[in-house]
Amino acid sequence: MTDGEALRIDEETLSSVREALVSWYEADHRAFPWRETDDPYEILVSEVMSQQTQLDRVVDAWEDFLDRWPTAADLAAADRADVVAFWSDHSLGYNNRAKYLHEAAQQVRDEYDGSFPRTPDELSELMGVGPYTANAVASFAFNNGDAVVDTNVKRVLYRAFDLPDDDAAFERGAERLMPDGRSRVWNNAIMELGGVACEKVPKCDEAGCPWREWCHAYETGDFTAPDVPTQPEFEGSRRQMRGRVVSTLKEYDELALDELGPRVRVDYAPGGTYGREWLRGLLEDLAEDGLVGVERRDGDTVASLKR
Ligand code: SF4
Numbered sequence: 001m002t003d004g005e006a007l008r009i010d011e012e013t014l015s016s017v018r019e020a021l022v023s024w025y026e027a028d029h030r031a032f033p034w035r036e037t038d039d040p041y042e043i044l045v046s047e048v049m050s051q052q053t054q055l056d057r058v059v060d061a062w063e064d065f066l067d068r069w070p071t072a073a074d075l076a077a078a079d080r081a082d083v084v085a086f087w088s089d090h091s092l093g094y095n096n097r098a099k100y101l102h103e104a105a106q107q108v109r110d111e112y113d114g115s116f117p118r119t120p121d122e123l124s125e126l127m128g129v130g131p132y133t134a135n136a137v138a139s140f141a142f143n144n145g146d147a148v149v150d151t152n153v154k155r156v157l158y159r160a161f162d163l164p165d166d167d168a169a170f171e172r173g174a175e176r177l178m179p180d181g182r183s184r185v186w187n188n189a190i191m192e193l194g195g196v197a198c199e200k201v202p203k204c205d206e207a208g209c210p211w212r213e214w215c216h217a218y219e220t221g222d223f224t225a226p227d228v229p230t231q232p233e234f235e236g237s238r239r240q241m242r243g244r245v246v247s248t249l250k251e252y253d254e255l256a257l258d259e260l261g262p263r264v265r266v267d268y269a270p271g272g273t274y275g276r277e278w279l280r281g282l283l284e285d286l287a288e289d290g291l292v293g294v295e296r297r298d299g300d301t302v303a304s305l306k307r
Contacts, residue, residue: 006172007161017214018179024210025189030196033059035188040116040141041072047133048101052093061090073114075105100128118142139183147174148187152194155225159198159217165226201232204239205289212291213250218243241282246291246305254304
């Protein structure tokens with residue numbers, strides 16, 4: 001399989017998909033303090049802490065840790081027993097992580113002249129730093145990482161682009177999606193998408209997912225994923241109908257109500273339960289979310305996709 005087959009979208013769509021996600025992330029995201037820094041030590045500490053602990057709880061521990069040992073050099077000079085005690089006092093999970101972090105700081109001091117290495121390969125030479133953490137530090141500190149592929153990212157790619165449940169396909173798809181030289185913002189953004197919108201029970205509309213226009217799951221209503229083997233329970237039918245409206249409008253410049261209706265539901269009948277009133281309600285919701293434009297023209301309602 002080639003890269004092109006792993007992600008069946010053309011270059012023009014690809015650039016719209018990228019731009020939509022980056023703008024969505026930049027407009028609003030959870031404000032974790034380690035997202036405000038590009039210091040590799042601070043980022044490494046946050047990554048190691050969040051391997052075991054919920055992100056909200058990591059914030060206090062991370063701040064306390066950096067108050068106590070503000071730089072890698074400070075940590076390298078610390079007594080290991082103090083670092084381990086800090087770890088236990090803050091309920092941060094396996095104490096080995098504290099030992100490894102201490103050791104990694106000493107490696108930076110002794111083997112790298114006090115400056116962190118900048119590539120994922122070199123970073124993974126540090127004690128306790130696996131490929132995922134190495135890539136996260138390379139991305140967030142040095143904007144020098146590969147595309148992250150974790151469980152959340154796989155779920156997003158599987159749903160949005162109908163990728164097969166296959167690690168090599170996820171890797172290729174994720175790499176093709178990531179804009180060159182933008183691993184810092186991209187990896188943050190796609191992980192945010194998996195964390196607040198494309199969760200196991202997806203919040204496509206509530207979270208204003210920027211990929212609804214292209215998303216295969218949103219269009220078909222099948223929100224299963226590798227880690228979500230059965231259809232998640234949520235207010236499915238309305239969401240699915242919204243998806244159909246969007247995907248139908250994608251194929252036309254504009255459609256009047258009675259042209260759109262039968263393409264969304266086979267049982268559409270202008271005066272029926274699933275008729276004009278129902279469709280107008282759906283369109284108004286979509287208009288409020290900024291996805292669809294609705295106009296009154298010659299006594300009719302005409303809808304088009306906002307681009
Ligand atoms: S539209 Fe929904 S299912 Fe598709 S990527 Fe967005 S949140 Fe996930």
